[in-house]
Amino acid sequence: MSAGEEKRREGRAQGSVRRADALKRMADMLKQGATMLDLQCPACSSPLFRLRSGEIWCVNCQKRVIVVKEGEHILTAASDILLSSLEETLLEKLRELGQTMRAEKDPTRLGQLSSLLSTLLDNLERIRRISRRR
Secondary structure, eight states: OOHHHHHHHHHHHHHHHHHHHHHHHHHHHHHTTOEEEEEEOTTTOOEEEEOTTSOEEETTTTEEEOOOOTTOOHHHHHHHHHHHHHHHHHHHHHHHHHHHHHHOOOHHHHHHHHHHHHHHHHHHHHHHHHHHHO
16 A cells, blocks of 8 residues: 555544544534534534524534524624623622632621622623613
8 A cells, every 4th residue: 555545544534533523522412402403514514503502503613603694793693692701701700709708707808809799790780681682
């Protein structure tokens, strides 16, 4: 067998492994409650999945995909994802802040943390208000 034939054979074998891995991830997504859509990834043409969270995901690229409907502005579609991401970040920071406050004994530091808590809660409320308007 020539060196060129051997490289082609190795390339096909690696491609088979990648496809098998992608198929396993797709099956896992379905088991976790994701829905396979009738849309393809614009980058790799793999089927797209809607997660329980509502996000659209390409299993092959392992990236979130934004679907822009005809007549919809790209920024409008992207802003929904941005708001969702900001809400998740704020909720995580609130959880972390709660843990920090539980352990804190210094009243001055607790006052600072309470002020931060208030700011985070205000921002969370604003994001949720904006999201409801959409």
